[in-house]
Amino acid sequence: MYNKYIYLCFMLFVSVIGRSQTSTDTVSVVTPEMQRLELVKQLWLPTRNASGLGFDPVADHGDAWFGVFHSSGDYHRAQEGSRVNGLSFLAERYSKIARNLYVWGSFKFTMDRESERAWSDVILKEYTSPYQYGGSVKGSYDRQLFDLKVKFATGSIGRFTFGAEVDYSVGDLSRLRDPRSRVLLADYAIIPSLTYKISEKHALGLDFYYRFRKQRLDNIITVQREKQFEYYLLEGLENYWMTTELGKVARRTVADIFGGDLQYKLTGEYGSWLVSLGYERLVEEVVDDERKEPGDYNAQKVTFYSGYKSERINVLHAWNMQASYTGGQAEEFVQEQVNITHGNGMVSNKWVTLYNFVTYKDDVLNVQTDYTFYKGDVSRKDYNWLMGVSGKYEYLKNRYLLPESTREVSTLRIGVKGAGRVVNKDAHKFWIEAALNGALPLETKMNLSEENVFTENVLNPDLRFFKAKTLEAKVDFQYSFPMRLKKTALTGYIKAYAGNVFTDKFGSRFSGGISVGILTL
Numbered sequence: 001m002y003n004k005y006i007y008l009c010f011m012l013f014v015s016v017i018g019r020s021q022t023s024t025d026t027v028s029v030v031t032p033e034m035q036r037l038e039l040v041k042q043l044w045l046p047t048r049n050a051s052g053l054g055f056d057p058v059a060d061h062g063d064a065w066f067g068v069f070h071s072s073g074d075y076h077r078a079q080e081g082s083r084v085n086g087l088s089f090l091a092e093r094y095s096k097i098a099r100n101l102y103v104w105g106s107f108k109f110t111m112d113r114e115s116e117r118a119w120s121d122v123i124l125k126e127y128t129s130p131y132q133y134g135g136s137v138k139g140s141y142d143r144q145l146f147d148l149k150v151k152f153a154t155g156s157i158g159r160f161t162f163g164a165e166v167d168y169s170v171g172d173l174s175r176l177r178d179p180r181s182r183v184l185l186a187d188y189a190i191i192p193s194l195t196y197k198i199s200e201k202h203a204l205g206l207d208f209y210y211r212f213r214k215q216r217l218d219n220i221i222t223v224q225r226e227k228q229f230e231y232y233l234l235e236g237l238e239n240y241w242m243t244t245e246l247g248k249v250a251r252r253t254v255a256d257i258f259g260g261d262l263q264y265k266l267t268g269e270y271g272s273w274l275v276s277l278g279y280e281r282l283v284e285e286v287v288d289d290e291r292k293e294p295g296d297y298n299a300q301k302v303t304f305y306s307g308y309k310s311e312r313i314n315v316l317h318a319w320n321m322q323a324s325y326t327g328g329q330a331e332e333f334v335q336e337q338v339n340i341t342h343g344n345g346m347v348s349n350k351w352v353t354l355y356n357f358v359t360y361k362d363d364v365l366n367v368q369t370d371y372t373f374y375k376g377d378v379s380r381k382d383y384n385w386l387m388g389v390s391g392k393y394e395y396l397k398n399r400y401l402l403p404e405s406t407r408e409v410s411t412l413r414i415g416v417k418g419a420g421r422v423v424n425k426d427a428h429k430f431w432i433e434a435a436l437n438g439a440l441p442l443e444t445k446m447n448l449s450e451e452n453v454f455t456e457n458v459l460n461p462d463l464r465f466f467k468a469k470t471l472e473a474k475v476d477f478q479y480s481f482p483m484r485l486k487k488t489a490l491t492g493y494i495k496a497y498a499g500n501v502f503t504d505k506f507g508s509r510f511s512g513g514i515s516v517g518i519l520t521l
Helices: 001-022 031-039 455-468
Strands: 060-073 085-098 101-117 133-136 139-154 160-175 182-197 201-216 231-236 239-243 251-267 271-288 295-311 315-341 349-377 383-400 405-425 428-447 470-485 486-502 508-520
Touching: 031 060, 031 315, 031 349, 031 428, 060 486, 201 271, 231 349, 231 383, 251 295, 405 455, 428 455
Parallel strands: none
Antiparallel strands: 060 085, 060 508, 085 101, 101 139, 133 231, 139 160, 160 182, 182 201, 201 251, 231 239, 251 271, 271 295, 295 315, 315 349, 349 383, 383 405, 405 428, 428 470, 470 486, 486 508
């Protein structure tokens, strides 16, 4: 199976190269420095407003890379594995395909194997209901994720530009040891948008957002017929329902997410500033075997983004800030099964809700900011070195109401980074980038109504995870070089990284990877 997907990635890799070929010879190439500056200076890209591609076009170029990665160590959540090995492929391209039409397309494929994982058979773990599920026996999981995104944007039509984004994502998570589960994910979104140019300095943007998301657990199977396995259907914090009748376990969550964002952009002589404010609402239903509904989950999310770029001949200042708040609550349904007799004499069963009540609430707040300074011939899309700082605040609160249990966690993260080009000769370039990130727990407390097997194996280890002070050191290496395919000039590159997270009381975790890629015009 691995060979099949490696072959698919290789064919897509070749197709990106083929798309870049032209009928005339050219010495123009896209370098990694040019690509990074081009994307950093485009303020609309971090937003969901696709029409920004037409308002501030990105220079035509393509990027494709294929890589492998590894992560292992003791520092991980209780519902995560101790080791991950995988591969990734990405192909993306920005193009002006007509006189007044811009397009960006991206395809990413990830496949990995996670070892010694338990208590979680879900692909999505955040921004979803507490009605999750998993077994207590550790095992290996194979995961495959396909992510396709396309953005279209018009050029100026009077004072307007129009655009749309379409997202298509699917996933597959399969457990390789009894009890053998399989979870499928489907995630689709459409986001129409527009911008309006008020004047040379001022512009507004608006987008509307709809996403459909479905995650489904198929029936669980076992090879060891004589052995009973315990399977847990979770309800929030230490609350769960356990069963050994695996053939009757089936659960799907279906979510509709809708919302929108409003943007404002200010353009000055030496810099530009864009701010975006968004709102979205999630409505997720949970359906079990025989269409029984244990409950549902509703959430509201408010997002904020601010980006500022200031450019001179030989320097570029880039500052970003993002914030989001999510407040959600889950209801529990008390249902009974009734028989319905139809006119033709047939009898069917239906679950009827007798009453429902709120049992669970969560609050999630994330605020992060980063600043990067680029030094070099920025006006010609080149730089020699960079340095930056970053900060992040994370807050999480879970509360189960009947009986009452709470968990509250907050963390402050601070990081610094720097990079320099140590070789720049005959279009051969070698970069070294290093980063240092620290995390300090501010508040970690948990009050549970009871102790059980789930608190012993998941919640208590997770609390120790949150209490750990961490220091992460990471170094990246990149070597780029000129290439030529027939009459097309290309830039090839090789990237490698290695990093380690050190903690004061929870072990450590190593991560590393290597990738090869090609930049095209």
